[in-house]
Amino acid sequence: DQQVKQNSPSLSVQEGRISILNCDYTNSMFDYFLWYKKYPAEGPTFLISISSIKDKNEDGRFTVFLNKSAKHLSLHIVPSQPGDSAVYFCAASHNQGGKLIFGQGTELSVKP
């Protein structure tokens, strides 16, 4: 029972263009969502988060959008840079717990 899904295992984007990474969830009790970036042989690095009371949160080149009715969130990276090439994980939690439920990850490749 996969409660958080990232249906695209990989994404390739040209440098300077927009990268859009998608994530779907099934549990309506989730109310806090996070995106992490992971390089090989390193732990995940926190990127950006969004609470369910918002539909958008922006931090520099990164914007996360939340559509609660569709149980869908997306991460936009504009403009994409080669250093953004990594695996991106979305994660979710609900207000009575501490654990994060992770998606399977999307490997982003930004080509010069």
Add this chain to the structure above:
Amino acid sequence: GAGVSQSPSNKVTEKGKDVELRCDPISGHTALYWYRQRLGQGLEFLIYFQGNSAPDKSGLPSDRFSAERTGESVSTLTIQRTQQEDSAVYLCASSLGLTGQGRHEQYFGPGTRLTVT
């Protein structure tokens, strides 16, 4: 400041042996979490500690797995009688408070790569 540290970075062990993995959280972080990542998969929750509350052990896959935390500092994850399916990267994270209660993001260590032969 110092981030989350884990040791060892790599561990190779024979099937049936016990292993102990260590995590040093960020100073001042009251919550500490353990996850594992099998090859090509997402992170899987194992256990978390928050202050003096009873730990949430709901993610531990079997009674061969156990974890302890000393106060609000170091934690050890112990796997007894290791099996080949235990091979994974074990990741530790910490947060200022519990993620679900205060919207606290979790900060991860570099992980311990465990290989059971």
